[in-house]
Amino acid sequence: MKIAILSGKGGTGKTTLSVNLFSSLNKVTLIDADVEEPNSHLFLKGNTYHEEDINKQYPVVDHDLCTLCGKCGEFCNFNAIIPAKKKVLVFDDLCHDCGGCKLVCPTNAISYTDKAIGKIFYQSVGDNKQFLYGRLTVGEVSGVRIIEYLKNVTKKEEVLLIDSPPGTSCSTVAAIEGSDYCIIAAEPTPFGLSDMRMVVELLREQKLDFGVVVNKSNLGNDDIYKYLEEEGIELLENIDFREEFAKIIARGELLVDHSEYVRNIMNSIIKKVLGETYA
């Protein structure tokens, strides 16, 4: 079972939920797919036993074959390849590695070459749990390749949690694609609700099942509950904001190690999402 944790708005508790659910389960693998700013590893303090470079490909133009027809430049949505007067310019840092320019080139003048764009780290946590995270190199435009790699090497895991990037961009879509269930970490503020609506739209478009955990539920207003009811969306749990929780998180520690209240909530979420046998 693959469960993605996502949010829309940042700072609503994706990582808090992910690492505390991870710690509440006996047999589970977690990937931190927020490769632009991974942070789950700060809480899990695992032991890195392996790391790998992840490459993207970008186009190289053979100017003996190129007729400067301009088709590659017309195709590219990111202005990464621009046919000029006597040669074709390639801005490899703008390239999203879609493969399109090679497909549209009528003279086969385009091939691809590799460029390292980041790394993935394999960690063991405790005796039998695995955690993987990716890190995109600063300046690179897209972490999708790294996220796809993380998901590919964990595709056979029985229970997989995916700490997803915020927002509704390509990275988020890559992280949640193929999930059996998604948990939205929401907060009851106007921004929280507004961004959550976009995530709901995305999940419905992707035809993925989902439920909501309202974090910091004693703050803000109750518009989010009205919205969930109107839309018929499952409310999995509420988690209060408490100053002591903020302190625990700021120290890089797990809420479940300190709070029975949070332990019970995590178990309740696990029962609802994974079933009794996992709790």
Add this chain to the structure above:
Amino acid sequence: MKIGICASDHTPESLVANRFARAPYFAVYNSETLDFAFFNNTAKDEGSGAGGKAVKVLGDLKVDIVLVPELGPKAIDALNAFEIKSYQYKQGKTVREALYEYFEKKLPEMLDASVKGKH
């Protein structure tokens, strides 16, 4: 010879634009016919890579020289590839004034990027 100028609006009395690739219009002055023509800058709303695309727009307009406020590294590379020379104007001038200053050789040629990219 055709001279491009980054313009905030579409008349010779409009102010020059304060951005290159995100300029609303490109004025193109034809030194043979002595005419101005104005074109929408179709690169201005690009999500990324507007610098290179804006140069492509100027290249397609057959511009030989462009007068600009600032240039990033990708725009410079692209200008070189399109063999377009660039000269830097000061803010607050009209399109016509910037053009006169170019003919009076008061504008410095840009050989390197004046700003870092990726903002």
